[in-house]
Each structure stands twice: as C-alpha cells, then as structure tokens.
Amino acid sequence: MSFTFLFAFLAIFAATCHAVVGPGKVTGDTAVHDPTMCKDDSGTYWVFSTGVGLEIRKSTDRIAWTRVGLVWPNGAPWTDQFTGTSNGALWAPDCTIINGEFNLFYAASSFGSQTSGIFLAKSSTGLPGSWTNEGLITSTSPSNNFNAIDPNLIIDNGKWFMSLGSFWTGIKLMNLNPATGHLSSNSVTALAQRTANNGAIEASVIFKNGKYFYLFTSWDNCCQGVNSTYNIRVGRSTSVAGPYVDSAGVNLTDGGGTLVLASHDKIIGPGGQDLLMDVDGPILVYHYYTATGSFLGINRLDFSSGWPVVV
Ligand SMILES: *[C@@H]1O[C@H](CO)[C@@H](O)[C@H](O)[C@H]1NC(C)=O
Ligand SMILES: *[C@@H]1O[C@H](CO)[C@@H](O)[C@H](O)[C@H]1NC(C)=O
Numbered sequence: 001m002s003f004t005f006l007f008a009f010l011a012i013f014a015a016t017c018h019a020v021v022g023p024g025k026v027t028g029d030t031a032v033h034d035p036t037m038c039k040d041d042s043g044t045y046w047v048f049s050t051g052v053g054l055e056i057r058k059s060t061d062r063i064a065w066t067r068v069g070l071v072w073p074n075g076a077p078w079t080d081q082f083t084g085t086s087n088g089a090l091w092a093p094d095c096t097i098i099n100g101e102f103n104l105f106y107a108a109s110s111f112g113s114q115t116s117g118i119f120l121a122k123s124s125t126g127l128p129g130s131w132t133n134e135g136l137i138t139s140t141s142p143s144n145n146f147n148a149i150d151p152n153l154i155i156d157n158g159k160w161f162m163s164l165g166s167f168w169t170g171i172k173l174m175n176l177n178p179a180t181g182h183l184s185s186n187s188v189t190a191l192a193q194r195t196a197n198n199g200a201i202e203a204s205v206i207f208k209n210g211k212y213f214y215l216f217t218s219w220d221n222c223c224q225g226v227n228s229t230y231n232i233r234v235g236r237s238t239s240v241a242g243p244y245v246d247s248a249g250v251n252l253t254d255g256g257g258t259l260v261l262a263s264h265d266k267i268i269g270p271g272g273q274d275l276l277m278d279v280d281g282p283i284l285v286y287h288y289y290t291a292t293g294s295f296l297g298i299n300r301l302d303f304s305s306g307w308p309v310v311v
Contacts, residue, residue: 023267023288023297028065029057030296033223034092034150034203034272037285037298038126041100046126047285047296048093050272054106054121056128062278062298069128071104071121078133079108082117092150092203092272102126103181105137105151105162111223114140116148118164120181137162138174138183145169146188152274154206154213156240160184163215166202169193170253171217173241189241192217192252201233201257207275209282209303212236215244216308218271219257228269228289233257234308247307261299261310266290270297284310 032049039045047057053070075087083089093106102123109116120134140148147166153176154161160176170193177184192215194201203218214236220229235244235252243251250256261270261284273286282301287294301308 023270023295024299025063026065026296026298027063028059029067030065031293032057032296033287033294035285035287035296036093036095036104036274037276037283038095038097038102039276039278040097040126046095046102048095048104048106049287050089050091050093052087052089054090054093054104056126058126062283065296071106071123071128071131073128076108076133078136079117079119082108082110082115082139084110084113084115094152094205094274096153096155098155100124102131103153104131105153105181107149107151109147109149114142114144114147114168116140118148118151118162122181134181137176137181138164146172150202150204152205154208154240156208156213161206161240163191163204163206165191165204167199170199170201171204171215190253191215191242191244192235192257194219194255194257196255197221203272205273205275206240207277207282208240209277210306211238212306213238213240213244214275214308215242215252216260216273216275217252217257218273220269222269222271224269226268226289226291228271229263230269230271231262232260232271232273232284232286234260236307258307260284260301260308261286263288267297275301282308284308 034050045059053072091107104121117139121131123130165171171191173189237244246256246258268289270288
C-alpha cells in the first residue's frame with residue numbers, strides 16, 4: 001500500500017466517519033422544532049422550541065428530556081396581529097440566562113409573510129406561567145426588505161446585539177439596550193444574503209469562540225417533513241458586525257457559507273440551530289426530520305481547525 005493510497009484511504013475513511021455522525025445521544029420527549037438551549041446555575045438544561053405558547057423541556061444530563069409545559073399556557077394575544085390567527089404557533093425562541101434570569105426572544109409570523117414581530121419574555125425560574133411579557137422588540141411589514149423572525153442575542157463586551165432574518169435580503173444585526181432588551185437604535189447591518197433558492201437563509205446564531213465570531217445559518221427549506229432540505233452553514237469574522245467570510249474566503253453577504261451539517265442517513269434537513277458552550281466544549285443543538293416528525297439533535301463541535309466540525 002503506497003503512502004498516497006494509504007492517505008487516500010484514510011481521507012475517505014475520515015470523510016465517511018464524518019458523514020455518519022448521528023444526532024448525538026438524546027432520549028425522552030425530543031419532538032422539537034427550532035430548539036434553543038440554556039443551562040441554568042444549578043446545571044439543569046432547558047430547551048425552548050417552536051409551538052403554540054412556546055414549548056419548554058428540561059434535562060439534568062443533556063440526554064434524557066422531559067416536556068414541562070408552555071411559556072404562555074394562557075395564550076399570547078399580543079402576537080395575534082403577526083400570526084394572523086388566535087393563539088398561533090410562536091417561532092424559533094432564543095434563550096440566554098443572564099444573572100440567573102432567563103431572557104427569551106421569539107418570533108410571531110406566518111409562512112411566507114413579512115408581517116412579523118420579535119418579542120422578549122423574561123423569567124427567574126424558566127417554568128410555565130412564570131414569564132413576563134417584555135413586549136415587542138422589532139417588527140417588519142411588506143414595506144421592509146427583510147423579515148423580523150429567528151432572533152438571536154449575542155453579547156460582546158457587555159454590548160447586546162440581535163441577529164435576525166429569513167429570506168428576502170437575508171440576515172441582519174441590530175443593537176439592543178442591555179438594560180431593557182429593546183432596540184437602542186434603528187440601524188440594521190447586513191450579515192449574510194443568498195440569491196440561490198429564493199434567498200433561503202434563516203435561523204442565524206452568532207457564537208464567539210477564540211478570536212472569531214461564527215455566524216451559523218440554516219440554508220434552504222424547513223418544515224416539509226422528509227422533503228426538508230435545511231442544512232447548517234457557517235462563516236466567521238473578528239467583529240460581531242462582520243464582514244463574515246466562509247472557509248473559501250467568500251463573503252457571507254455574497255452567498256458564502258461553509259457546510260457544517262446536512263442530511264445524512266436517516267437524519268433529514270438538520271437546522272434551526274443554536275449553540276451553547278458546555279463543560280465538554282461547544283455544543284450544536286438543532287432539529288432534524290424523520291418520517292415521524294422533527295426531533296432534537298445535539299452534537300459536540302470541534303473548532304480546533306478554526307472551523308467547526310461536528311463530532
Ligand atoms: C414529499 O414529496 C413527495 C413528492 O412530491 C410528496 O408526495 C410527499 O407528500 C411529500 N412529503 C411531505 C411530508 O411533504
Ligand atoms: C464583504 O462585504 C462587505 C459588505 O459589502 C464589505 O465591506 C467587505 O469588504 C467584503 N469582504 C470581502 C472579503 O469580500
């Protein structure tokens with residue numbers, strides 16, 4: 001066996017191993033969509049996800065999950081003007097615990113509509129019925145060129161930023177007041193945009209690791225069962241406001257995005273992701289489809305090359 005052949009064999013073997021990475025080890029009630037994960041000061045893990053009233057799940061070990069109820073068990077009528085219905089599903093929450101307080105941003109909209117709003121809820125326990133409505137953070141209408149869904153809070157040196165966006169002109173960044181969680185200015189910075197596949201990019205998350213901010217997005221289409229084509233992409237920047245480039249140096253505002261995780265084996269359309277720094281390193285949290293629904297996936301990420309690799 002020549003060295004070249006051995007190397008090629010090892011490369012194929014490594015690529016094959018990478019391709020068969022499963023959705024981590026998760027058990028219990030994991031039927032989620034657009035999950036976000038928080039870890040509280042006692043070490044309990046919380047997953048919030050899309051649904052009427054926003055779903056809450058807990059785990060003590062990040063493996064076994066139990067559904068504990070809803071953020072809004074009595075409905076959220078303030079979102080009706082954006083969902084276009086009474087007590088419609090609320091989308092893609094984003095959890096951050098700050099000084100023991102849960103900060104949960106979430107969106108209200110309907111499929112294919114720019115009539116969308118992002119709201120903030122807070123709680124000291126995370127439990128159903130404990131949440132206060134902190135009101136509307138920002139909204140869009142068909143007169144905007146972007147769509148106010150899929151919020152994600154990123155804190156950089158005490159400054160708060162919110163990434164958001166879906167289709168249209170892509171992923172944006174806005175400035176928040178840390179004291180209130182509300183907008184501190186109306187400025188909107190472009191972070192990522194595609195023209196391919198109707199500009200299908202959403203579910204942004206910014207994660208700081210080492211000297212880089214990593215902007216993760218979901219490309220292509222969610223929400224079509226086993227026909228879903230979501231895949232997780234990334235770019236990086238030394239500044240939270242960009243410019244972000246992919247591993248080939250292509251600007252994310254020019255359609256760049258390095259693949260992190262796509263459909264493989266029985267795991268269809270992974271996306272709607274969040275990131276968490278845990279004791280065993282950075283964790284990627286996402287949903288994927290099977291023939292019976294959408295489920296929670298959890299994998300560790302290895303950033304040792306400077307780019308995240310699912311392990
Ligand atoms: C997937 O696509 C096939 C072919 O178009 C269609 O028959 C099927 O209903 C779709 N399944 C879902 C869950 O959308
Ligand atoms: C990426 O795009 C931004 C905004 O258009 C621009 O300022 C920056 O120079 C571009 N960077 C690269 C590497 O092309």
